[in-house]
Amino acid sequence: MKVKLLFFAGLREQLGTSGEEIELPAGVTTVAGLRAHLRGRGGAYELAMGDKKLLRAAVNQDMAAPTARLKAGDEVAFFPPVTGG
């Protein structure tokens, strides 16, 4: 199944892209699973999305926990903790 990936702020700069369409490999069904899959690409992804990096995620524009399940067509965003206000 396909999902739309988005990256924001420092994470977007580190990865050098604001997002992509991605076909999820079988077995990747959650936000945490997707993060681990992306980290597995190595290079900038390993650095920017490693376990020690504090990241937040949103699914379909709602803040989502690592355990949130994904379905085809979802918009999944990863970003650093927010700093507005």
Added chain:
Amino acid sequence: MKISVQREDFDLGSEVRDLSKSTRIGAIASFVGVVREVAMSLEHYPGMTENSIRKIAEEAAARWKVMDCTVIHRYGDLEPNDQIVMVAVASAHRGDAFAACEFIMDYLKTQAPFWKKEHTPAGPRWVEARASDDQAAERWKFKPGAMKP
């Protein structure tokens, strides 16, 4: 209820005047956040930003007697002294207006998808989230209505 995410500046006085004219309103509390010391660029997540602020304002209206409310948050390039954000809450009494206004700001700081990049003399740097902001939002979870009159 008015929620706006915009590049342009805002005028607190006119926004307050534009709040509901219900004669049951007896108190309007407002807050303005201003850029301190360093110029910055504010990035946001179009679509999610407006939705998340609306949810926070609706949550405030569920907890306190909010009769109208306006939240404006700017994005783009901002200079020291520029206004960043404003919240204005109209209620029957000041207790609800103050509490709802503070609640909206505390939650906005940890839930609304904005990111500040400061342009320091040493170069640009992304502002790191502060634990104290999380704590400010967290206290409303454990003591809902603690600031009610």
